[in-house]
Amino acid sequence: GNKIRNAKLVLLGDVGAGKSSLVLRFVKGQFVEFQESTIGAAFFSQTLAVNDETVKFEIWDTAGQERYHSLAPMYYRGAAAAIVVYDITNPASFTRAKKWVQELQAQGNQNTIVALAGNKADMLDARQVPAEEAKAYAQENGLFFMETSAKTAINVNDIFYEIGEMSTIL
Ligand code: GTP
Ligand code: MG
Numbered sequence: 001g002n003k004i005r006n007a008k009l010v011l012l013g014d015v016g017a018g019k020s021s022l023v024l025r026f027v028k029g030q031f032v033e034f035q036e037s038t039i040g041a042a043f044f045s046q047t048l049a050v051n052d053e054t055v056k057f058e059i060w061d062t063a064g065q066e067r068y069h070s071l072a073p074m075y076y077r078g079a080a081a082a083i084v085v086y087d088i089t090n091p092a093s094f095t096r097a098k099k100w101v102q103e104l105q106a107q108g109n110q111n112t113i114v115a116l117a118g119n120k121a122d123m124l125d126a127r128q129v130p131a132e133e134a135k136a137y138a139q140e141n142g143l144f145f146m147e148t149s150a151k152t153a154i155n156v157n158d159i160f161y162e163i164g165e166m167s168t169i170l
Contacts, residue, residue: 004047004054007167009160010075012100013085014093015064018119021150022085023061026160031151038063041075048157050164057160064096073107081113081163086134088118088147089126094134101141113166114143121147121154 011019020042021035027046044059060075062068076082082104086097097116104114116138118129131147138145144162148155 002052002054004056005168006056006058007080007164008058008060008078009081009083009163010060010062010072010079011083011085012062012072012076012104013064013083013117014087014090014096017064017085017087017090017093017097018148018150019064019083019085020061022083022117022119022148022156023059025150025153025156027059029153031153037065040068040071046160048160048164050161050168053164053168055164055167057164072103076104076108076112078109079112080167081115082108083115083117083159083163084143085117085119086129087120088129088131088134089120089123091128094118094129098137101143105141113163114141115159115163116143116145117159118145118147119150122149122152 027044042061047054047056084097084100086093118134146155146159
């Protein structure tokens with residue numbers, strides 16, 4: 001039979017990295033050029049067929065602004081998965097992503113699947129974070145890594161699918 005499994009997922013990352021845009025793409029299949037900065041956090045859900053199961057993602061899209069940093073543990077504690085997002089055109093956002101990974105490793109749940117998303121992969125001419133550097137960092141830290149684009153939809157469903165699949169073996 002077709003089982004439904006709930007998976008709590010949180011997105012973390014710098015202001016403007018594209019967390020809300022990735023969620024909007026995944027949940028509604030849409031993209032907007034002028035996405036408003038998130039206040040606090042926003043909740044979404046979306047289901048995805050993964051092998052013989054239906055995974056129902058319960059998604060917390062957190063705000064990247066520093067003033068909301070102290071709220072983050074409420075969302076990542078108890079999460080089955082976290083997607084840490086940076087913008088491939090913005091090295092400061094990659095630095096911020098590494099800080100999130102450190103915080104998750106120190107304060108988060110040991111079993112949380114952590115994925116690193118190098119977003120805005122459509123903006124190759126403006127790239128400042130080499131894919132190889134991020135890939136090596138992810139490998140060293142046991143993270144799943146993909147470059148994504150909320151704008152063109154590249155790898156957006158794929159990253160959720162991979163997380164859904166990884167979470168079946170827990
Ligand atoms: P906060 O809510 O402030 O933490 O930001 P956020 O991480 O949610 O970023 P948001 O999704 O609001 O995106 C910021 C800006 O980047 C918006 O103007 C988006 O249109 C743009 N953007 C997001 N993803 C992409 C992408 O994949 N490609 C391009 N070209 N632009 C993107
Ligand atoms: Mg947002």
